Amino acid sequence: MRVALFLTCVNDTLYPDTGRAVVRLLTRLGVDVDFPMAQTCCGQAHYNTGYRHEAEPLARHFAEVFGGYDAVVTPSGSCGAMVREMYPRMGERARAEGRGDALARTLAPVVPTTYELTEFLVDVLGVTDVGATYPHTVTYHPTCHGLRALGLGDRPRRLLQAVRGLELVELPGADECCGFGGTFAVKNADVSAAMGADKVRNAASTGAEVLCAADNSCLMHIGGTMTRLNSGMRPVHLAEILASTEEEPAV
Amino acid sequence: MSGSRERILGRVRRALADAPRDDGPVERGYLRRHGERTVEETVALLAENLADYRALVHRCTPDELPSLIGRLLAERGSASVLVPPGLDASWLAGTDVARVADRAGSTAHELDRVDSVVTGCAVAVAETGTLVLDGSPDQGRRRITLVPDHHVCVVRVPDQVVSSVPEALERLDPVRPLTWISGPSATSDIELDRVEGVHGPRTLEVVLVG
Amino acid sequence: MSGTFVGMPAFPEAAQDAVRDTTLRGNLRHATHTIRAKRAKAVAEVSDWAALREAGRRIKDHTLLHLDRYLEQLEAAVTAAGGTVHWAADAEEANRIVARLVRETGESEVVKVKSMATQEIGLNEALEAEGIRAYETDLAELIVQLGEDRPSHILVPAIHRNRGEIRDVFRSRMGHWGRPAPEGLTDTPAELAEAARLHLREKFLRAKVGISGANFMVAETGTLVVVESEGNGRMCLTLPETLISVVGIEKVVPSWRDLEVFLQTLPRSSTAERMNPYTSTWTGTTDGDGPRVFHLVLLDNGRTDTLADEVGRQALRCIRCSACLNVCPVYERAGGHAYGSVYPGPIGAILSPQLRGTGSAIDASLPYASSLCGACYEVCPVAIDIPEVLVHLRERVAQGGPVTREGNKVVLKPAAGHGAERAAMRAARWAFRHPGALRAGQRLASRTRRLHPRTLPGPGRAWTGSRDLPAVPPEPFRDWWQRTHGGQDGAR
Numbered sequence: 001m002r003v004a005l006f007l008t009c010v011n012d013t014l015y016p017d018t019g020r021a022v023v024r025l026l027t028r029l030g031v032d033v034d035f036p037m038a039q040t041c042c043g044q045a046h047y048n049t050g051y052r053h054e055a056e057p058l059a060r061h062f063a064e065v066f067g068g069y070d071a072v073v074t075p076s077g078s079c080g081a082m083v084r085e086m087y088p089r090m091g092e093r094a095r096a097e098g099r100g101d102a103l104a105r106t107l108a109p110v111v112p113t114t115y116e117l118t119e120f121l122v123d124v125l126g127v128t129d130v131g132a133t134y135p136h137t138v139t140y141h142p143t144c145h146g147l148r149a150l151g152l153g154d155r156p157r158r159l160l161q162a163v164r165g166l167e168l169v170e171l172p173g174a175d176e177c178c179g180f181g182g183t184f185a186v187k188n189a190d191v192s193a194a195m196g197a198d199k200v201r202n203a204a205s206t207g208a209e210v211l212c213a214a215d216n217s218c219l220m221h222i223g224g225t226m227t228r229l230n231s232g233m234r235p236v237h238l239a240e241i242l243a244s245t246e247e248e249p250a251v
Numbered sequence: 252m253s254g255s256r257e258r259i260l261g262r263v264r265r266a267l268a269d270a271p272r273d274d275g276p277v278e279r280g281y282l283r284r285h286g287e288r289t290v291e292e293t294v295a296l297l298a299e300n301l302a303d304y305r306a307l308v309h310r311c312t313p314d315e316l317p318s319l320i321g322r323l324l325a326e327r328g329s330a331s332v333l334v335p336p337g338l339d340a341s342w343l344a345g346t347d348v349a350r351v352a353d354r355a356g357s358t359a360h361e362l363d364r365v366d367s368v369v370t371g372c373a374v375a376v377a378e379t380g381t382l383v384l385d386g387s388p389d390q391g392r393r394r395i396t397l398v399p400d401h402h403v404c405v406v407r408v409p410d411q412v413v414s415s416v417p418e419a420l421e422r423l424d425p426v427r428p429l430t431w432i433s434g435p436s437a438t439s440d441i442e443l444d445r446v447e448g449v450h451g452p453r454t455l456e457v458v459l460v461g
Numbered sequence: 462m463s464g465t466f467v468g469m470p471a472f473p474e475a476a477q478d479a480v481r482d483t484t485l486r487g488n489l490r491h492a493t494h495t496i497r498a499k500r501a502k503a504v505a506e507v508s509d510w511a512a513l514r515e516a517g518r519r520i521k522d523h524t525l526l527h528l529d530r531y532l533e534q535l536e537a538a539v540t541a542a543g544g545t546v547h548w549a550a551d552a553e554e555a556n557r558i559v560a561r562l563v564r565e566t567g568e569s570e571v572v573k574v575k576s577m578a579t580q581e582i583g584l585n586e587a588l589e590a591e592g593i594r595a596y597e598t599d600l601a602e603l604i605v606q607l608g609e610d611r612p613s614h615i616l617v618p619a620i621h622r623n624r625g626e627i628r629d630v631f632r633s634r635m636g637h638w639g640r641p642a643p644e645g646l647t648d649t650p651a652e653l654a655e656a657a658r659l660h661l662r663e664k665f666l667r668a669k670v671g672i673s674g675a676n677f678m679v680a681e682t683g684t685l686v687v688v689e690s691e692g693n694g695r696m697c698l699t700l701p702e703t704l705i706s707v708v709g710i711e712k713v714v715p716s717w718r719d720l721e722v723f724l725q726t727l728p729r730s731s732t733a734e735r736m737n738p739y740t741s742t743w744t745g746t747t748d749g750d751g752p753r754v755f756h757l758v759l760l761d762n763g764r765t766d767t768l769a770d771e772v773g774r775q776a777l778r779c780i781r782c783s784a785c786l787n788v789c790p791v792y793e794r795a796g797g798h799a800y801g802s803v804y805p806g807p808i809g810a811i812l813s814p815q816l817r818g819t820g821s822a823i824d825a826s827l828p829y830a831s832s833l834c835g836a837c838y839e840v841c842p843v844a845i846d847i848p849e850v851l852v853h854l855r856e857r858v859a860q861g862g863p864v865t866r867e868g869n870k871v872v873l874k875p876a877a878g879h880g881a882e883r884a885a886m887r888a889a890r891w892a893f894r895h896p897g898a899l900r901a902g903q904r905l906a907s908r909t910r911r912l913h914p915r916t917l918p919g920p921g922r923a924w925t926g927s928r929d930l931p932a933v934p935p936e937p938f939r940d941w942w943q944r945t946h947g948g949q950d951g952a953r
Contacts, residue, residue, distance in 0.1 A: 040894070050859035051886045052856050054889075144835055148834070148835035184833070188476065190480045193926070195832070225927065262865075263529040265868065266766075266769035282508070363662070393750055397699060420724075428743045431742075432738065438600045440601035440604070441600070442488070442623060448651065450665070451692025
């Protein structure tokens with residue numbers, strides 16, 4: 001099976017540790033993962049901000065770069081949802097605009113092969129115990145696109161529960177959005193910040209050391225709010241917890 | 252006036268000019284009723300759901316009905332009761348409370364001075380705890396079950412009881428003015444929490460007779 | 462729509478005060494969280510919820526795609542049953558028709574059942590200008606009317622008020638409109654409901670004209686349906702001699718049987734009840750029972766324009782249950798008033814810019830008033846994909862394109878104020894098409910990372926005003942990959 005890592009532009013630029021963690025984790029599980037250097041961005045920010053036509057070349061580029069792989073794994077629920085949910089829609093819209101089937105045909109191959117990390121682990125590899133050790137108290141925030149667009153369900157939780165040393169504590173109001181929402185975070189900064197502060201307060205109320213999620217965009221917002229509010233917690237991507245072992249613990 | 256009619260219909264047609272107008276029937280994958288129950292279980296569910304929304308539920312045999320109604324009016328301290336034209340006269344045989352006929356000429360103020368009303372119903376829905384009145388002679392005009400503060404509604408069980416909303420609609424005639432009643436009047440307008448007792452009858456007593 | 466909202470600032474600005482108002486935030490949080498849990502329970506009670514939701518979606522879509530046919534059928538059925546049907550292309554025409562009908566009765570006051578359509582067209586203000594006083598009779602509408610306030614929720618327009626504030630409004634204002642509040646009125650909900658009962662009773666009993674909307678209109682039979690709780694609806698629909706119903710054209714459903722879906726999904730979605738206390742249905746007029754005269758005013762007011770939009774038309778499926786408001790994290794913090802419309806919350810954010818167009822500051826900003834979290838879509842009983850329509854409307858604002866306004870097809874220009882964003886999006890698109898350029902940018906950011914400030918000037922302040930920036934790592938992932946795995950697939 002040819003497996004590609006679609007790291008996402010945000011992770012590539014700001015969160016390389018998450019990328020290294022995914023590589024380490026998948027390698028440990030016997031997956032030979034590739035990182036196509038031509039990859040850039042799925043186009044989500046463009047699409048969701050109202051620039052669908054600007055997103056189209058990025059989607060085509062994504063399909064060119066990742067088209068030849070059996071599976072494309074991404075440690076981001078929202079970028080995964082972009083490919084799986086929005087690419088088909090972009091194809092439909094192009095057709096409705098009288099531009100034929102070309103876009104839909106170009107994008108179709110990558111839609112079923114793109115997996116969010118926890119889906120790939122649980123559904124494709126069939127593992128929930130990935131052999132990780134992480135001796136910390138953790139609370140889990142299911143990000144909106146993972147929860148509602150992809151329907152990740154209890155996959156992340158099952159993976160976390162199998163981690164040795166990890167104590168998982170329930171996050172009150174877990175299903176509520178953290179307030180990131182891409183450009184929403186700056187276009188409606190006051191509301192976004194209020195949502196973020198409520199999320200951080202809920203997280204702090206659990207007494208956990210770590211707030212874990214499977215999307216660094218949300219964690220960037222939550223983490224930035226945590227340090228501003230001096231909450232004493234830190235945000236950690238799920239991949240980094242799953243990659244952590246006794247021999248090579250995550251810092 | 253007719254100008255706007257044509258304008259609106261024209262806009263609708265232009266708006267849908269490119270839309271696919273498939274004419275197939277709408278798929279209805281939902282249930283006709285929720286779960287299988289015996290007749291007695293259905294009646295019990297009706298009683299439970301009526302009570303859950305603060306209706307006072309009583310059960311009796313046909314023989315006991317007059318004395319039960321008499322007792323309910325007496326306990327309420329009612330001096331007068333509105334009577335729909337087709338109400339079985341025997342139902343009120345156990346009370347000497349003053350009868351007030353449901354007349355077209357009565358004013359709303361006159362109705363407001365009557366203490367209670369006794370009616371039958373058209374159908375009752377177990378799953379939702381709902382009584383439906385359709386203005387038949389044993390139920391009278393819509394306003395008589397609205398203005399008095401105390402409504403006693405008699406349901407013949409099991410004949411008048413259905414399980415579900417779909418089964419109720421099947422039995423009802425849309426041409427008749429219908430009133431669906433689920434408990435006494437209530438509101439959720441203060442902090443989105445339910446409080447019983449606003450403009451409609453604040454006491455709803457349901458007699459399941461059979 | 463109503464003139465009340467003309468000149469509203471854009472959403473982010475309008476939301477500012479609400480976000481900082483701790484009483485308001487507390488009121489909204491308390492109310493929405495109360496109903497959220499109850500709705501979930503009421504929905505979980507029916508095993509076929511998903512099928513009911515899907516059937517509701519399909520019935521509404523089918524109706525919308527044949528709206529001309531069903532409106533004509535409805536008109537014929539209502540007329541045959543003794544009603545009179547009027548057609549109003551916009552708010553002004555609807556108000557003119559209603560005012561004329563009231564004047565013809567010789568009355569100067571009317572009682573009203575809560576109706577979104579009449580709020581949308583600003584009927585009360587229009588009647589006031591004609592010397593006709595309209596009394597709102599729904600408890601929450603009464604609170605809003607007495608307090609000279611604006612509605613902030615579809616189902617509970619006074620949701621922004623807590624019981625103490627409601628008591629204060631009743632005490633200070635009821636006397637100006639009729640029977641004053643009882644002496645020593647406390648803030649217990651039961652006493653407040655009792656005060657409303659006493660205050661409105663005299664108005665119901667003397668009313669000669671009632672005005673309503675409708676939740677559904679059945680084309681096949683000409684039947685109208687009003688779903689309510691308090692009994693004020695029944696009062697207005699049955700005691701007056703004349704009944705005037707103002708209803709949006711999208712409220713029609715084809716058949717009597719179709720009600721079996723919505724009478725199950727609406728109560729559970731809105732008040733979280735198995736069934737609401739009262740539902741009234743009537744078909745034209747009935748001899749000797751209820752109003753002798755019935756007028757139905759069918760309202761367009763932007764609905765046909767909305768219908769013309771292939772993606773946006775799903776907003777017309779809405780049955781006004783408010784479930785999307787109650788789960789929306791943005792609504793909970795911004796409050797209903799920030800939406801600048803009688804339709805607040807997620808549904809308002811897609812309905813108002815379609816009914817009114819995206820010309821004003823508020824309407825152009827509403828599509829962005831969402832983090833696209835999808836909670837609204839999840840609870841919608843007719844499966845309106847609100848995030849999809851929001852993104853579609855963002856596109857209309859940012860990129861322009863073909864739309865229908867007042868029945869005419871026009872091509873919108875991109876909205877003003879999005880120039881810099883558009884340029885940035887184009888630049889980003891260019892960089893993302895050229896991985897080399899992206900890499901150069903990443904390296905530059907990494908090399909200068911020690912110089913990055915913790916707070917940003919200008920538009921960046923929108924982020925750093927409340928959140929710290931992430932630290933830029935010493936090298937992007939791709940450089941690490943190149944160093945460690947470079948031989949394997951560097952060329953792709």
